[in-house]
Amino acid sequence: MATVAPLLIAGHWRPAAEGTDSFRAVDPSTAQAIGDAFPRSGAAEVEQALAAASAAAPMLAALAPERIAAFLEGYADALEADAEALVALAHAETGLPAATRLRGNELPRTCNQLRQAASAACSASWTRPVIDTGAGLRSCHAPLGKPVLVFGPNNFPFAFNAVSGGDFAAAIAARNPVIAKAHPGHPGTSQRLAEHAQRAADAAGLPAGTVQLLYDMPAPLGRALAGDTRLGAIAFTGSRSAGLALKQAADAAGIPFFGELSSLNPVFLLPGALAERGEALAEAFSASCLLGSGQFCTNPGLVLVPRGAAGDAFVAAVAGRFADTAPQLLLSPAVLATLQHAIGALRQAGARLLCGGTPGSVGITHAPTLFEVDAEAFLAAPARFQGEAFGPSSLLLRVSDVAQMQAVAATLEGQLTGTLYRAGDGSDDAAWQAVASVLRPRVGRLICDRMPTGVAISPAQQHGGPYPASTQPGFTAVGLPAAILRFSALQAYDNVPDALLPPELRDRNPGGLPRWIDQRWTTDDIGAQP
Missing domain, CATH: 3.40.605.10 (Aldehyde Dehydrogenase; Chain A, domain 1)
Structure with missing residues (x-):
């Protein structure tokens, strides 16, 4: 019988209560339980x-x-x-x-x-001090x-x-x-x-x-x-x-x-970009979608592809890459079950299966899966095609023109990211602006000419977005x-003496913290000569 791991409570590792239900981790490569048992905590x-x-x-x-x-x-x-x-x-x-x-x-x-x-x-x-000396606030x-x-x-x-x-x-x-x-x-x-x-x-x-x-x-x-x-x-x-x-x-x-x-992270391939470098885009998209078996919150789950010869070539190239890739390892049985449910929902909605769609035969795996749907079908029932398929899966949406791209963008739920690829010669720039104007309010991070997978750890990052990408679009x-601001409280002090204020709000500012004082940013002490 596996040992039941302790819990960390109040600074100490404590054994779980007698008779507590327990579970074990699963090795995805074998689908077998491994290691110690871990407790499911009670009230x-x-x-x-x-x-x-x-x-x-x-x-x-x-x-x-x-x-x-x-x-x-x-x-x-x-x-x-x-x-x-x-x-x-x-x-x-x-x-x-x-x-x-x-x-x-x-x-x-x-x-x-x-x-x-x-x-x-x-x-x-992160404290963002604001001081109004005239109002005493x-x-x-x-x-x-x-x-x-x-x-x-x-x-x-x-x-x-x-x-x-x-x-x-x-x-x-x-x-x-x-x-x-x-x-x-x-x-x-x-x-x-x-x-x-x-x-x-x-x-x-x-x-x-x-x-x-x-x-x-x-x-x-x-x-x-x-x-x-x-x-x-x-x-x-x-x-x-x-x-x-x-x-x-x-x-x-x-x-x-x-x-x-959840997020589909839509990718819009503008006509000039597709004509200019369709094969490279097919390679970049395939690598992005299949990276980490597609188990990223920024996985490109929806790609808008113009109709025509260049678009057909892109679809064929991606389908070939997906079909030639072995079933990919998933994190858990729950991820496999959820992916199969999402794939079933796309099929019922009318999306055409191009390749994949089935679990692998060894461990917890699934074949890379690619769907295609026409913009007219999508626009008739957009909610049916926007369920997240968490794993190595994506939906290619065939569009007639930039106006149809805008129409699709207007139906999208909130997303973590939205990507637009443009031609290097500037011929897509007007289309980029037209689509971006509709897409911008629906995404947390607007991306140009790169796939969405990967999130830079930067002070300028926004890893969030309108619902359901996140529940608080003003935060990352x-x-x-x-x-840090998510876990803070904005506190105001009215006519409080200097010695009783938090250090960030006192007259002296020995640490040089930037503060918004009387309508300007400054690191000066209050009362210092400008």
Whole structure:
């Protein structure tokens, strides 16, 4: 019988309650259970985590930013030192490539995020101080004074993990405790990450309950937790159905819910671009769609292809590449089941299957799948063709002209990204502007001449967008310090004496923090000569 892993609650690893239901991770390459068993928490353990996080919140909010930075830096150092074991564990649980994906890309990105969060915590740039000396008003962003609940997804075991990813780093940088709800697809990886996090928290002198880990819980208990008013905010990355159920509970309790739910990331191939470099576009799209078995939130799931000889050649080239690619490894049985359901829905809607459409015969795999549909059919029932097919699958939408591209763009749900390819000689520029004017309000990130897969860790990034890409289009889940604002409260001080103000709002500004004072940005002290 497999050993049942402990839970991290109130700064200590505790055994699960007697008789607790448990589960094990699954190796996607064999579809067999592996490793220790992990507990599905009950109401008592959830209550313990909530109580500990609530007690830690005011203590954490009062800490010097340098202590938070020391934790985040120490945590990043620990992950780098343990890279070999972490990568091996994540590879076994997810099937993601160890060298190229996990070790070469995702773990370094995770450590970079943690260090950027440390820098943002120290600089206090996320507080955005605003001062009106004439009115005696001063305001800035500050910690919530309550814990943040983070739900991690299945496709990024490090960079979006509930106990190490961008949401975690942003919430901690704002000096809020985190209750991490791990994804059951990689519980062992989450446990090892949390072990490093707790040791780093102890070394930095953070209060018990700053970091807590729950592996899984029954869905009704998850909804009850999401509606607990002791929470300050919730971050969720995952399926639309699960996210909306949690959002409903959070909304009823008035808890800000920051969800990333689904996206097709449409790609528009303008006529000149297709005529100029159709073969290169077919190669770029195929590589993007099949990268990581298509299991990215920015996977290009809808491509608008002009009718005609150039468009036909593009479709044939992509179909050939898809058909020549072996069935691809998926993260879990749940991902396979969801992909098959989405493929079935496209078939029922009337999309033509060009290749693929079936699971593989070994492990948890699926053949790369390509559909085609005419714009007239799409425009007659656009909602039927906009379900996300999470995996190596995409829908090619054949259009007659730029006006039809605009008509399609006008029917699209909110998306994380939207891409337009234009000709190098400028002949598509008027069409680019015409389509972009319709597409722009429907996407978080508008892209020119590159596929959407991949999200740069940049202060200028917007990884979010209109619903259902995310539930809060004014915020981003990637990019610091902007991502920190989700887990902050805007607080104003009216006629409060200088000595009683937060450091960011006092007359003196020894750290040189940029502040908006009397309608201008400045790093000066108040009262200093201009």
